[in-house]
Amino acid sequence: MDALRTALHLFFIRPLLHLLFGVNVVGRENLVGLDRFILAANHNSHLDIFLLYSALPPCRIARTHPVAAIDYFSKPPWLFKAVQFLLQPVWIDREENGIAGIKEIQRRIDDGRSIIIFPEGTRGAAGELEEFRGGVGLIASRNPDVPVVPVYLEGPERAFPKVAPFPLPLWNHITIGPPQRLRGKSRDISARLHAHLEALAEEERAYRQRRMPEPHQPFVVAVIGIDGSGKSTLSRRLAGCFEGDSCFIGDRLELLKDGEPCAAQPLIANEVRKWVGRQAKSAKNLAHYKIPKLAELLLRDRLLSDVYRWYRPDRVFMDGSPLLNMTGWAILYHEDAFNEEVCARAMDILTGNHVRGKRDPIFKQFPELLTLRKLNLTHLHLPDAVIFLDVDPAICVERVTSRGEAVQAHENIEKLTKLGKAYDLVCDVVEKNRPVLRLTGEKSIEQLSQEAVAFIGSAKDETD
Amino acid sequence: MLDDGSSIFSIIALMVLAIFQMVTLLSKGRVASPPSFRTLVVFFLAMALSEWISFSLALWLLALLSFRALREYLSLVDIRLEDRWGILASYLSIPCMFYLIHIEWYGFFIIAIPVYAFLLVPFFVALGGRSQGIVFSVGVLDFGLFFFVFCVGHIAYLLFYSARITLLMIVAITCAGWIHKALKSRPLRLKFLLQLAVVFPLCTGLASWTAIPMGHSAILGVLIPFSVCLGRFTLKELEEDLGIRADRLQPGRGRTIEGLKSYLYTAPIVFHYLRWFLKWGDL
Incomplete structure (x- = not known):
């Protein structure tokens, strides 16, 4: 099953993304040699998760799982099945408290698997980094020996924004930051991770063309x-x-x-x-x-x-x-x-x-x-x-x-x-x-x- | 269509490029391939395909190149959320445009972008329903369509008429472009003269092979360096505004546009010159 999943990712989703959208990964070497990690990325679009998978080394694909909200993907059933097969996510029920989800994540990390988490919790406003939820800090503080990798995705917020009815072929840039071993309180970890992602975002924004200077308003x-x-x-x-x-x-x-x-x-x-x-x-x-x-x-x-x-x-x-x-x-x-x-x-x-x-x-x-x-x-x-x-x-x-x-x-x-x-x-x-x-x-x-x-x-x- | 027999020059060129690529790989970064390398491979591959296998394959390969250039351009410019229908329409114009070349309908091909696309794209942008910044959006989309669909389409149409002339044009433009790049800080006049010194003998010397009359070959030898200088001068300014810099080219951040830079201005000029004076098709 794992082989089939890897093959689907490698030979179907990845070429499709490259052909249609264009994917540029910077810092792929930051993931080499890590046997397990927690990937923290900004979340703007449905494309995000597939883009992140296309940046992973092939041997890691079947052993990495995102955290997803079950109420969002439970209907229709074929979608649930497809997501379940392709990504095997850790399901979080937003109605209840997150204890069950945290336990499941802990179990998978102990099993030697990696986790992809979007600390913003949901797809935020285009191009802006929202406040982080507490989950990523909690998991990282409990597993001080598992490195946290900050990843900034630039482009999906234009290619397939939250409000858009259809995706458009536009380039996506994935910047993988250096792995962080964070210790301390969960809130501090969240804050430091936010700062790291913000720094990556600043770098990416320098590439953007700006149409008009801001009008000078006295x-x-x-x-x-x-x-x-x-x-x-x-x-x-x-x-x-x-x-x-x-x-x-x-x-x-x-x-x-x-x-x-x-x-x-x-x-x-x-x-x-x-x-x-x-x-x-x-x-x-x-x-x-x-x-x-x-x-x-x-x-x-x-x-x-x-x-x-x-x-x-x-x-x-x-x-x-x-x-x-x-x-x-x-x-x-x-x-x-x-x-x-x-x-x-x-x-x-x-x-x-x-x-x-x-x-x-x-x-x-x-x-x-x-x-x-x-x-x-x-x-x-x-x-x-x-x-x-x-x-x-x-x-x-x-x-x-x-x-x-x-x-x-x-x-x-x-x-x-x-x-x-x-x-x-x-x-x-x-x-x-x-x-x-x-x-x-x-x-x-x-x-x-x-x-x-x-x-x-x-x-x-x-x-x- | 105008060539007598297939030539192996494009295949030789491809082999040269393959050897160069091998050298680049083996040198482990000491020899870097120029940004126009990939574009050049696409052009020679298209020529080889059209001569030895089928023209339509080559055509759709160039359509892919056009798509990649337009996609990169649209990723670089500042677009509004409301422009999405307009952008979709611009992407859809690529298959329409290349289908017109495929069915050899010159009359419609030449007006498809300047008449119909330029009328329809503003309509689709207006569908977005926000008037603030719409003038810039329409301008941005029209410019992209013109350069990355219309001008690239001209290369494909030239290839339809004659692979040899296309080969000559591509080689001449590439040489001129390289000279232009090598003499970065020199005056424009010197660049032009040096390009002339390379391109003029190339065009006149190959006149019998490409079957262009000698006089027209000589004029082409002047026209190509001139339009390369013009195009590179113009696009340099545009690239600066788009944030493309030669020292930080990345996939999706100017690599395709940088590679296509010299060809965009020259291809339509050469195509229309030849079509008019050599009386290809009915005008």
Whole structure:
């Protein structure tokens, strides 16, 4: 029987794999001279087990057994019989605990046979090494004199991935690592084996062609707050605090390299935005303020795309965020209708994440949203981190009047209090998927920027 | 078809290659066989088969070569999971293509890839249902089909017309390729001139044996080095992007493509030149 099994593997499965898929074995010499071993490999595909058999020395084929889940192969019966005959696996019942399986594996090892085990337990995501289950560590710690051979399979995850209905002829590379004699606790053994496989995987990944470099996405920090809260001062200051290229988008557009301002190519969107911004500032009342301000915000968002494209900064600091400002202002205009849910929905529509039907009640409430969507202007950027400056409106009004410029229509205590509350609501919503820092205005600008820098550092780590 | 009688040159070439292989084996690694060795064996074997046994055997041998090259190329490029139907369609185009050569249907052979495959492959890729990156996927598949099926198919069609001309072309291209490789860091002009110095006498000297008129033989002697330089220059850049490096060739990692490098550009050029000017078949 063993002879027939070996012959089937050698003269049928192996040539078939070579002809159809292509098999390249590196490190075959690592298996020579071992009378028994535990083979630990990554598992991505149904091809894996046959590929591993085609890397074994011929004399070992009949004396090596994989560990397999019985519930997966029990139906149909012919499949069970075929697997049983070809591989003689150690069956593991996933319903019960693994004691019986471990005992059976131990029995076969004591019998002088070798074991193939996939420590990930099941076929994982393509090209990624999952966490190891405990079994391999347990077996290895009980048999310290049996070497464990790490094997990395590259290719089966492309040739026959888990979700694919059919296999495709693509090359498979089997890297057999040096045999390891591992001692110690079972958990340590698992961890070390994982590290070994990860090292083999790194080597293999170096061969892969990468289609496109990862798109360069700057980290966008928006500082929001009511007029006169010092948000533009803070964001300008923050832009100078970081190494690398930073960009500040406020009333002016500045590009900073390692904290020093440097010359930048002028952008047309910025010039237009400045002009529109001046129109908004000279508005007599809130009704006249609405349209130019909306246009200014949309242009500011457009400017963000232009900055991405032309300057490629590492970080962008924005004095206000078009999306959040727009939502805040919407709350100001329709104070009665807003709550957290409506706010989240409106932001979903404005970022283009959620496509809602025309009949959605929110459009009846806010016809502006429908107009914006018709104009295809609902692709606003959600900043990666938000800093909210919560300053008492009385102080703000004082600051604004002390600037000596013409006071805008909404810059009185009553309106600014409402606006502050609106921003507070917006921050509650944003907090669900982006980090938000709330700062109160009592502190000095140095303290504020220190806190903000620490926050940005942690937020960036989190996103990476 | 155009040859009068079978020649034993391809068999002699095969024997030379066999002796070389013996030397490689006996030297235990001191003499390494070049990457184009296996490809060359396939070509000479195909020529010997078509002359002494049957053309269709040789044809399917070349189809296998085409399959191996395409498989290697597709293993090297970055493919998406959704491209699987498109890849399956590209593989299936190989038997279709070589069957067209088998039934000698030139008119369809010449448009099968540039018209029908290039229309169908994007359709199958689109079946995957993800638009992100689809342009690159279609480009990658079309490029692979063009080079590794269409251009290799031209070698097979040339073999159908005349094994002698194929032999001449293969030998000339191989010599030119070796010269190109040996003068790695020299200017392209010097490479071209040296290739010309070898290939031009070869083509003109064998003019009576291959039955190509003297004038056309001379032009071929210029055309082959020129297209080899062109092809190797282009494919060098492509290989670099695919991650194929001459110092770490492995099966499945560039060995077949590296071996086929010089032939891909030259075969269609030579084939169409001869077919047009020697008026093979109706045009």
